[in-house]
Amino acid sequence: MTKRIERHQKPRRFLVAFTSHLSLLLVSITTFAESGVAARDYAPKITIQAQIDSSVVNSSNAEQIFQEGEELLKLGTATSFRQAIAKFETALKLWQQTGNIKQQATTLNELGFIYNALGDKQQALIFFNQSLSLTKQITDIAGQAVTLNNIGGVYDALGDKKKALDCYNQSLSLSQQLGDLIWQAITLNNIGNVYNALGEKQQALKYYNQSLPISRKMGDKAQEAITLNNIGGVYDALGDKQQALTYYSKSLPLSRQVGDKNGQAVTLNNIGGIYDALGDKHQALMYYNQSMSLRRQVGDKTGEAITLNNIAGIYDALGDKQQALNHYNQSLNLSRKVGDKTGQAVTLNNIGRVYDSLADKQQALKYYNQSLPLRRQVGDKTGEATTLNNIGGVYDGLGDKQQALEFYNQSLALSQKVGDRAGEATTLNNLGGIYSTLGDKQQALKYYNLSLPLRRQIGDKTGEAVTLNNIGRVYDLLGDKQQALKYYNQSMPLRRQVGDRTGEAVTLNNIGRVYDSLGEKQEALKYYNQSLFLSRQVRDKAGEATTLNNIGGVYTVLGDTQKALAYYNQSLPLRQQMKDKAGEAITLYNIAYLERNRGNFQESLAKVEAAIKIIENLRTKITNEQLRTSYFASQQTIYEFANDLLMQLHKKYPQQGYDALALQNSEKYRSRSLLELLTEANANIRQGVEPKLLEAEQNLQQRLNATEKLRLELYNSGQYTPEQAQVLENELTSLLKEYQEVQAKIRFTSPKYAALTQPQPLSLKEIQQQVLDEETLLLEYALGEERSYLWAVSKNSISSYELPKRAEIEKVVKQFNYLLKIRYYNLTANIKIDASSGLGVFSSYEVLEKLNQMLLEPVAAKIKNKRLVIVGDGALQYLPFSALPQPGTSGKNIRPLLESNEVLYIPSASTLAVIRREHKERKTPPKTLAVIADAVFSYDDERLTRILHKPIPKPNIPFINPNFSFERLSFTRQEAEGILALVPKSLTLQALDFAANRTFATSSQLSEYRIIHFATHGILDTKNPALSGVVLSLFDEKGRLQNGFLRLQDIFNLKLPAELIVLSACETGLSQQIKGEGLVGLARGFMYAGSPRVLVSLWNVDDEATSQLMKAFYTKILKQELTPAAALREARLELWRDENYSAPYYWAGFTLQGEWK
Incomplete structure (x- = not known):
């Protein structure tokens, strides 16, 4: 709980709060109850002899009324302060009638002091600045020094440390000009206070240590005590409690010598804080009570409120929450009585902390929300940050x-x-x-x-x-x-x-x-x-x-x-x-x-x-x-x-x-x-959202694109250091985080989002009714540390099976995936793999037998003549089930599951139900096919050199992702031309060469097509999945480098109600695997954009084989009117039966995710 360490600022006490922390769970999460300036600083009173002129009566009356105002000030209550304002305003008018500019300046200064004390910092500044103007008018350098010091104090309290330092330094210069050592010591002390509040403790000590010898030289023991106290406060904040105690102990006897009970009370309070921090609560209470007694003797209600606040902190730490609340409420009442809004804000904040620790989160928020407007009203930005932090802590604790x-x-x-x-x-x-x-x-x-x-x-x-x-x-x-x-x-x-x-x-x-x-x-x-x-x-x-x-x-x-x-x-x-x-x-x-x-x-x-x-x-x-x-x-x-x-x-x-x-x-x-x-x-969640947030989202999108372009330009120059490249990588990651935060704010403030009902996962009955048909069997796998499970669900039944643990299954899956990427590997061949694979020594027959036993044999009788819909888990999500042997086949007689079953994949049964519901209401796009293919990636692409008549400097593109060279995919042009020939030209759209660019891919015209085909490279970013994507033309038709990356975060912003999206690219089906979410890849992005089904690849696919497969795939869809799932199976069967492409490397990598109907 907050202990308030007090620093001195001449001529009245300047108070500062103390940072505490809270440890939550296993991780200690710091929440600070106070930090920085926590109470008012007051303007010094200037006692100036009134001039006698011809307006003797007015002058005399003004002096009398001014003194009455001074007496009211001494009472120290909000009511007496307001009464004093009336007196000083009357006196001011009289001084104006007499033409006494010096007394006008003095009175304006006092009015500034009162408004400052009442928390109205802006009004205080108005009066202080009027006073300063008058002192300049009569060349009253001493008056200027004092008033600048007071203005600095207001800016300090408002958190504007730069302006505070500027005013203090002007004041110091004027004091030095006059040779006024006393005011030099005071102002050096105040400059030290600013640096202390800024956390620059060594700089604070430097100024305090300049102030201290001046006070000693002048024999000003009161000021010496003040500065010693403040030095103690620095060491206290630095955690050097013994050194702090040494300085506090030097300050206290000096305050006693000069009879400064206020100073004694301040230092006793701070000594109490030391013992409090050291855990000696009894000793701390003793000092706090001594301070309290002196506060009451001199009628310092503000100081009394501070010490009550600190005593409350003791009881809070001891677990006596009721006593803590009693003392905080006494402190709060006193702060209200004297009109100390800053003090009220501090104590309300601390009461909130007590209720937070009592787990009464709503009550905690109530008090924090009372503190916050007071912080803002008095311009205490440091305190405002404190309370905002603590409100954050409440929500953090609530989850x-x-x-x-x-x-x-x-x-x-x-x-x-x-x-x-x-x-x-x-x-x-x-x-x-x-x-x-x-x-x-x-x-x-x-x-x-x-x-x-x-x-x-x-x-x-x-x-x-x-x-x-x-x-x-x-x-x-x-x-x-x-x-x-x-x-x-x-x-x-x-x-x-x-x-x-x-x-x-x-x-x-x-x-x-x-x-x-x-x-x-x-x-x-x-x-x-x-x-x-x-x-x-x-x-x-x-x-x-x-x-x-x-x-x-x-x-x-x-x-x-x-x-x-x-x-x-x-x-x-x-x-x-x-x-x-x-x-x-x-x-x-x-x-x-x-x-x-x-x-x-x-x-x-x-x-x-x-x-x-x-x-x-x-x-x-x-x-x-x-x-x-x-x-x-x-x-x-x-x-x-x-x-x-x-x-x-x-x-x-x-x-x-x-x-x-x-x-x-x-x-x-x-x-x-x-x-x-x-x-x-399909909910327009941006409707009703604050325009500034939407503008920020758009701005961040533009900055992301601009940074991507800068990155490409840097790499293209060939003249950069790894450090420069890393700076841009970091900038891209940082912008992405900002972008995601803005999107979160949009959801948080969106009326449409608030109205959305959170979708609930389906029950067995709902899966059978909403997802499955008579020809389809759902195989849902769940891998576990001790055991794994498989549920086989048909339209009318459910069967479940216990499988080996996750580690055993995933080991064999990885071995099989290793085999699949060997171009010459055929299922009927038994090849031996040595330890250089990093996956142990194994044979292909051994792997196939194990996988079959684990994954398919338990349901062998149920899968016959069924469409298989796979919900994978862990490594099973990138296992092409179609390449597994049919149950009952082995060795040279192995037949792939592809031959007997149509196989496709869904993230979950519940996801497919939502896809169907959302897609049901949509109109079918009027046109058939849009193709993006044969983009320009490479510096030495003949299409570039032909335009420029010379090779351009080689861009260091691989630095973006060293796993990709982005060479031309020459067969994608044949692939595109082959499938475009299947559809009337009026129903197609194509983007080849330089036109296969990001601008085309993000244009609204693509929403008019039932099928969108991307034949290009894919990229995988496991660190930031949102930066995964497809690569389009990296150069424009004039040979200029351009941003050609269509990232996952871009795809989420597209509107593509296509019936099918095909990603005929490298590894478009992979991305970062996240527990519970599966492979967070491009397929989910295009599903969000509007497509119920996406065809993707699990590994780098052979360019020529892909072209053959795609031609067959589209022929089955467009000419034979097969569903995409059935068409994919037939196209892969054609490749499997072709001795040139029979290895699963050529056909098993493509998988359909989503709807099969």
Whole structure:
């Protein structure tokens, strides 16, 4: 909770807040309750003797009224301040009548002070600037110095540090011109305060240390005490508590010597903060109470509110939330009484933090939302960033990651704008936490590594420890245990150095987690128990729940079921009490796992279903499609466990329909993001969205295209360094992330998107009614760590089978795929593969036999004369089933499944149902065929050299992706001409040579065609799937390099209601495999764009063979009127029967995804 360290700014106290952090779950996520300026700075009062002139009466009256205003000011209440305004305004008019410019300046200065104190910074600036103008008019250099100092104070409070420094430096120059050492010391101190707030601690110390000897030289012990206090504040913030205590202890006796009770109260308050941070709460309370007594003696209600705030923080840390709230409410009432809006905002923020820690998220939001407008009203941008960050923390804790990202990003922008590096570091850290939770570990590391150097620059050891801990956690999750321990062991001494026992408990827990995963269970228990002791000591219920859960996990592995269950059952209610939904799902799953092992299947099922219900609810709140996918992928273990449990129940109770429930559960985690994207595709989600967001989306699209073009131009020049190339690669990735965030905001604010019903996965009955027909058999595979499963579903029945575990199946699939890419390999030949393949030593017959036994023999009797619709999982998604042997055939008698069955693929049964529903309402495009082929890729393409009459410099295109040379695909022209000849010219559209470009591919005219054929190269980007795509002409007709990449993110923006899209390109069927989503490739992009079926390739396809296959394929569709699925089978059979192309390399790579009707 916030402790407010006070810095001095002459002549009144200048207050600043203190950054704290909160550790959540295994990752300590920093949320800061306050940072930067947290209270007002006041204008100095200038006591100037009034001039006597002929207007004696007016002058006398003005002086009397002015003094009455001064007395009202001393009362220090909002009411007395407003009464003082009336007095000063009357006095001002009288001074204006007498022509006394100096007194007018003084009175304007006092009015500026009052409005500043009341939080009206803009009005304060108006009066101060009027005062400054008058002091310049009469060449009152001393008055100018004072007023500039006051204006600097206002800009400082508004977060405009640059203007504040400018004013202070002008004031300092004038004081030096006058030789006024006292004001020099004051202004140097104030400049130090600005640098302190900016996080530039060494620069702050430099100015404080210039101020200090001047004060000593002048014998100004009051100012010396102020500066010593402020130096102490710097060391306090740097985590050097002993050095801070030394300076505070030097300041305190000086304040006592000069009888400065205000100064004493400030320093006693700050000493209390030191003991508070060191964990000595009793000593801290003693100092806070001494400060409070002095505050009350001198009637400093603002200071009293500050100390009440800090006492509340003590009770909060001790777990006495009611006492904390009592003291915060006393502080709030005092701030309201004196009209201190900044103080009100600080305390409302802190009350919100208490309710947040009590898991009363709605009440927390209520107080944060009261604090936020006050922050904005007084222009406290640093404080505004703080509260925005904390609101983000509430949504983060609620599992609403999208909302959390929104608020964190607002906070980050403000912190960066005002130069608040502490706030910036904190929010960057929190953003890292979001991405880590959602499974995007590389993005998490990026944000943590942006936060860490900022923490170090400003000397924030507490924050540095937090971020080091979090980096360690990411490496732990990535499986790099030694790197994880390295970061944890850097974090731990910092935790102890600054007395952060809550953080120490977090890091001890995390070290325990590493040893746990390494199998060193006793070492893990040692660290977990140390963590648990500390968490309970500081009453950190979230940390306690996490560690109890982890201890339960150790005892589960050790086989001590009773102990494990006891720990889980302690953790679960704490997580529920804290409304930690993500943590609750984890513990529910752990209990489910334990109960299954004990044979309590029904109890296990109840627990895992409760966990899945939480996950389903949390994922729907994420509107960024990529993040939603990442989050869901991180939860797949729980769904796979539910599958296994249901199938074990089916084995025990075969007549109770558990196999159907397992199938429905399998559908729950199949291509869910694609399912939702397809539902959204026909809703105009941009309707009703703020124009600025749509403009930002369009702008980012243009910037992405421009960056792609710059990248190509750089590579084409041949004169660049790897570093320059990497800069553009990074820029492209960064722009893509921004683009995805803007799209998430569009969804988040779209009335149309809000109105969409989240599509629900189909049940067995719905699959049979909506997806299957009498001729079709669905084969849905689910791979698991212990066992895998296959469901064979027909129009009227379901059968299920237990298969070997994932690792066994995927090993053989990889070996088969290796064989398929050998051009001379034929299914009937037994070839031996040695260890150089990286897949072990094996023979082709052995591989085929194993695959058959695993995948097809269990359903051999059911697949006869059936169309097979495959829903794959893991490596099975890039296995061409058509190339597998028919059950019952082996050795030289092997016959491919292609011969007996039509085979196609769908992401999930539920996805196909949505595709059908959406496509049903569409009109058939009026024209038949559009072809894009034979694009210009290469620098030495004769079509280029013929136009330019000379070779152009060789572009270093392979640097974009070293796996592709982008050579001319000469047979694609024959391929295009051959299939175009099958259709009347009036019903076709072609783009060849330079015309086969990105502009053509994204034009609206393509929406008029039933079939769109791309005969070109494909590219695969496993790091950023959205950058995968097809390659079109890289040069225009004048030989100029152009952006020829049609990326996945571009495809999502197309409107292509075609009945069939053919990607006659290299590896267009592959992309990054993501758990639960399958292969996130081009097919899903074109399905989103509007096509119900997409023909893709699984590997680099022979150009000539492809041309032959495509001609046959289109002849079957256009002349014999076969469905695309049947036509593909017939075309592949023709190649298989041709001795030149009988090897599966030539025909097995093409697969149809989507609709078969």
